[in-house]
Amino acid sequence: MQCNLEGLSGWIKNSFIDFPGTVSTVLFFSGCNLRCPYCHNCSLIVFPDDMSGLSNKVWDFLEKRKEVIEGVVFSGGEPTLHPNIKEIIKEIRKIGYKVKLDTNGLLPDMIGEFSPDYLALDIKTDPKLYSQYLKAQYNNIETRLKKSLSIVKKMGGNAEVRITVAPRIVTRDIILGLRDLIEGVGLVYLQPADLTRGVLDQSFFKSVDPVTKEEVAEFQELLEPAVGSCVIRE
Numbered sequence: 001m002q003c004n005l006e007g008l009s010g011w012i013k014n015s016f017i018d019f020p021g022t023v024s025t026v027l028f029f030s031g032c033n034l035r036c037p038y039c040h041n042c043s044l045i046v047f048p049d050d051m052s053g054l055s056n057k058v059w060d061f062l063e064k065r066k067e068v069i070e071g072v073v074f075s076g077g078e079p080t081l082h083p084n085i086k087e088i089i090k091e092i093r094k095i096g097y098k099v100k101l102d103t104n105g106l107l108p109d110m111i112g113e114f115s116p117d118y119l120a121l122d123i124k125t126d127p128k129l130y131s132q133y134l135k136a137q138y139n140n141i142e143t144r145l146k147k148s149l150s151i152v153k154k155m156g157g158n159a160e161v162r163i164t165v166a167p168r169i170v171t172r173d174i175i176l177g178l179r180d181l182i183e184g185v186g187l188v189y190l191q192p193a194d195l196t197r198g199v200l201d202q203s204f205f206k207s208v209d210p211v212t213k214e215e216v217a218e219f220q221e222l223l224e225p226a227v228g229s230c231v232i233r234e
Contacts, residue, residue: 002091005055007031010041013061015073019100019118020160022071025061029079033106035135036124036168037204038193041077060097071117073099078103080110089114105148106138112151119159121152125169128176133169145181153184161185162233165216166193167208172181175219179226186228192216 012018014142018026028041053161062069072092077087080103089099101116102125124134127142138144138200152159161182163170182188192213195205223230 002055002059003084003087005058005088006084007079008054008058009077011054011058014069018073018075019071019098022098022100022118023069024071024073024100025058025065025069026073026075027058027079029074029076029082029085031081032076032078032104033081033137034078034104034124034130035199035200035201036164037133037169037197038164039200040194040197043078059091062092062097066096069097072098073100073102074114074116074123075102078106080107080114085110086113103148106136106141106144108144108147108151111148117158119155120162121151121159122148122162122164123149123178123182124164126174127167127181142181149182149185153186156186159185160187160189161190161227162189164191164193165211165219166195167205169193170211170219172215172218172222175222182223183212183226188227188230189233190216190219190223190230191233192225 007029008027009030015024015026018024074085079101092099098117099114100118100120101111101114102120103111103122105111105121123145124130127145130136130141152161163178164223192211195210220230220232
């Protein structure tokens with residue numbers, strides 16, 4: 001019998017966009033070690049719904065759909081917060097699925113435990129600003145991110161870095177600092193933050209000008225010389 005999916009708080013049965021080149025199902029796990037003001041999944045990190053009762057349904061789905069679904073995406077929240085994930089991944093691989101991990105990279109040792117087939121690492125801002133802007137509780141953010149980025153670089157085309165471009169959190173000066181941090185990464189996505197729908201802390205962006213398309217394009221130009229490819233994801 002497969003293990004209980006403890007921490008599961010959301011599920012998308014079928015996705016064609018979350019796992020590059022792979023038809024997948026997406027599992028969202030509750031809890032997060034950051035509080036990004038622009039977060040759209042705040043229901044998962046602040047008031048997570050307990051969906052552990054769905055365990056049997058998810059496992060039945062995976063068994064029945066293994067001729068159609070190719071991969072399982074672990075997202076959140078922050079899935080690396082759950083130690084039981086290691087056992088879940090072990091069972092999922094037994095069925096024959098590939099695994100993708102979406103993570104903020106603050107628990108690099110857990111990324112190693114995952115050993116994902118594809119890794120998407122979110123770099124939020126200058127490591128020195130994680131505590132101020134994102135309420136991070138760690139005092140060695142840069143060390144943690146560098147360790148996670150080394151995994152990204154080793155994975156080559158099976159990994160990406162994502163930077164959500166939000167006012168105050170990502171500026172030209174911050175991009176210049178991040179350029180050195182992510183140098184050598186194969187693929188970087190810049191994704192403009194959508195502040196038009198519910199976010200965790202709308203007040204954070206009060207009286208702040210939105211980031212323009214021209215600014216995002218400039219950020220792309222600044223990063224491109226340091227990485228393999230930098231793409232703006234609308």
